[in-house]
Structure formats: C-alpha cells, structure tokens
Amino acid sequence: MVLFGKSKKTEETVVAMLASAIRRDISFAVLAPDQKLKIDQLRQSYGGSNHSMRECLRMLAAEGMVEATSQRGFRVTSATEEDLRDILLMRLECEKLGLERSMKAGDIAWETRVVAAFHALSRAEAEVQASPDDLTALTWDEACHTLSSALISASDSPRLMAMADQFYNQSRRFRLARLREGRIDFTARSDRARALQEAVLARNSAAALHLLEQDIIEDLGASHL
Amino acid sequence: MVLFGKSKKTEETVVAMLASAIRRDISFAVLAPDQKLKIDQLRQSYGGSNHSMRECLRMLAAEGMVEATSQRGFRVTSATEEDLRDILLMRLECEKLGLERSMKAGDIAWETRVVAAFHALSRAEAEVQASPDDLTALTWDEACHTLSSALISASDSPRLMAMADQFYNQSRRFRLARLREGRIDFTARSDRARALQEAVLARNSAAALHLLEQDIIEDLGASHL
C-alpha cells in the first residue's frame, strides 16, 4: 500500500521510510500500546519486504518504540504510568545535563539556534490552539522537539544528544495524547518559555534548569517522580 | 566457519549469536576501530545469511558499537580520545544517577547483590593479575560489569539500566586495551573498591558517588573531562 509519496529521494532507504512511518503511527496511537506487530500484516499497510520490515522493527526496538521478544515477534512498547515516569526521568536528566553543559560552553551560534527555536515554538503553539488537528499537532510537537535539541546542542556530547532525542521520541505519544484530551495549559507553557529563554540568554543556569524541570514534569500530568 | 560451539540452545537466535561474537571481537580489537565491515566478508568469519548479518549489524549500530552510513554500509565505531571522553561522561552520569537512586531505595536483596559482585570482582582482579590472558581479562571485565549493574540495580528505572549497560559496552575496548598495556593500577582499584563497598553499605551517598566517579574517571587514563 503506497501512502505518502515519499518518493525515495526524501528518505534515504526503504527501511528508514518504514521506520519513520511506524514511529509516527505509534506516536499518534494508530498503533496502540502493547499491540502485536505481525510482519505480514504490517507489510500490507506500509509495504516493504519481510526483511526490510524486520530490520525496521529491530531499529525501532533499539529506540525503545517497540519491544522484541525472542521467537515471539514484536509489539508496541507498553505505555503505563510507570513507563511515562521512567521516560520522563530520563528526559529530565538528559536535558538538564545537556542544558547545563550548553550554558557553560554555548557560543553565539547556539544562542541563535535557541532563540529561533523559541520563536518557532511560540508560533506553533498559537496555531495548534487555533485549529487543533493532526497536522498542527505534529508541527507543534516537532517545534518542541527542535527546541529541546537546540537547548542541548552545545553540550558537546553526541551520545547525550542522541539519548535525549530517543527519550523525547518515546515521550511523544504521551504528550500528543494529552494534547488531544485538551489537558495542556498553553498559558503556563508560554510563560515558562519566555522565562526560560530569558534565563538561558542571561546564562542563569540555576533558574534555567529549574524551569526546564518544571516543563518536563508538566508532561507527567498528575503523577509524581 | 563454526567457532564457539554455542549450540543454539545457549543463545536464542542466530542474530543474537552473531551480535555477541562481533561485540566481543570489537571489544578485543580483533575488529579495529573504523574498520569497514563488509557483509560477505563477515559471513565467512562468523557464518549466518546475508540478512541475518545485516540485522545483526543494525542491532550493533543501535547499541553504538558500529556505525551505519546510508548506502555505504557499516564500520566499527571510531575510538578517538573524544569518543572515550563522551562515553565515560555518559557512563559517569548514568551510574551516578543509578547509584544515588539505588542507595535511597535499595533493600537487603540489593545490598546482597552488591556485596556478591564486589567479592567476585576482587577474586577476578587477583586472577587477571596472576595470569593475564584473554580469558581472565574477559571474566575480570565481566565482573566489573556485573558490579556496575548491581550498584544501579535498585534504581527502579529499566531505561537507565539499559543505558548504563550500553555505555559500559562501549567503554569495554578502551579498558581492555589499557589492561593489555598494563596501565591499570590494581592496588588503587582494590582500595577504592573496599572504600566504595563500605560507603554503599553505610548508605553514605556523597562518599559513594565520589568514589564511583574516581573509578570511572580512572578509565580515562591521562585525559580529563
């Protein structure tokens, strides 16, 4: 089944295309938590050969998006309260460490990336509030992601950035679910964003880390670490 | 080429067997940093079909042991001073966080695992000093790994433990190289080990974290974070 005309030029390989499509569908809960992922069934929806699909699922398993059980195939990673807590704990630690290091070492180019990301995010938040659909939700979430990446992009640790990315991806479906349910306080978010930008530019590490922490904890909803 | 009679009962799948064999050979620098990993060539050494080998390499890429470049295959991850610094930074942060959480939440079973791991390690260190060959090196390193895992095993965060594991694996070849070159101070290590065990059992978090940090920084050799 051919769906999005990602004409093989945009995405490098078939496996990468499959992976990003499935990743997206997991984020939007088209593929539900704990759902069994049978190879042949997936091939009918997404295309690709059995090997490409297996390889793709292996990649997603390494990213933590799906779980692989020997001789029993793959399933979408479960999404319990426990999982959310764990994922956000890791996001918090990665992003705190990354921001701390970036604020020590960041140059003008870094500041510029951060300011740009803050701006794009504020626009995306306005749009998703005005007309909340899948498309605006996606760009909103992507803007959040870009900001997170930007904040830690001067940490000078490729592995830390990769990890932060991974855990952000894992947290996506929880945030998008909260968005759908209208459980996101955009006013508080934009206040925090302004304060965070200010703290970052003033290189006030303590304040910035505290605000970042607030922001991530917010994603927890009711629970507590 | 059949090598180690891992009779298909010990390891679950072919891919997992291949992966652990290659992982080991990367750790022992049989496969050198930046070395090109051609599928057919690897198959002659390790067996497996072309697909199994690809899948295996994909897994190792996700673990950070090899690097995948689109349309250009796989190569062993490079091992520069930069890489070492980055890996140890991540190990340090993961293990510090894990130990801190474990010391808050750990029960008697956890303490028991830790004490057992310390004991096994002290024996392994004696052996590797007495007769330093590949076998004792492997058991020594594995004992170190078991201790690391044990220390953070009460942190109640599966993802943190998985990350710590991953970065330990990535740091392996550096440590084994240092061991081969005789650049490891076993006296200092055993002193630190004793002190660390004491601090852990006394639940003296500050002291324990400091000792753990010393231990990991030691792996850096000359460099500095």
Added chain:
DNA sequence: TTTTCAAAAATGTTGGATATTTTTGCGCTT
C-alpha cells in the same frame, strides 16, 4: 471443565536474484 495434542499461524532463517549506488582503475587530455 480441564487436559492433550494436532493443525494453523507466525517467527526466524536461508538462498538466490536484481536494482542501485559507491568505489576502483584505466585510458585520455592537458
């Protein structure tokens, strides 16, 4: 109702084949 066991389904693996891309090497021009 529970247990047992054979049939069906799904996974893991392999071989071979093909398209595409990258690398290599050789001859040509300057």
Added chain:
DNA sequence: AAGCGCAAAAATATCCAACATTTTTGAAAA
C-alpha cells in the same frame, strides 16, 4: 606526470520464495 572522466567491478539495499522451528489455536478426549 598530474588531473579528469567514464566504464567496469564491487558492495549495498532490496525483494521473492521457500523451509525449519516455535508459538498459538482450537477441537477432541478424559
């Protein structure tokens, strides 16, 4: 001799089809 371009060779990425093994299912027997 150095640099360039293009064809040949190598390697990667993909697919199809098939088979072995394992898990799951479902129906008959206790």
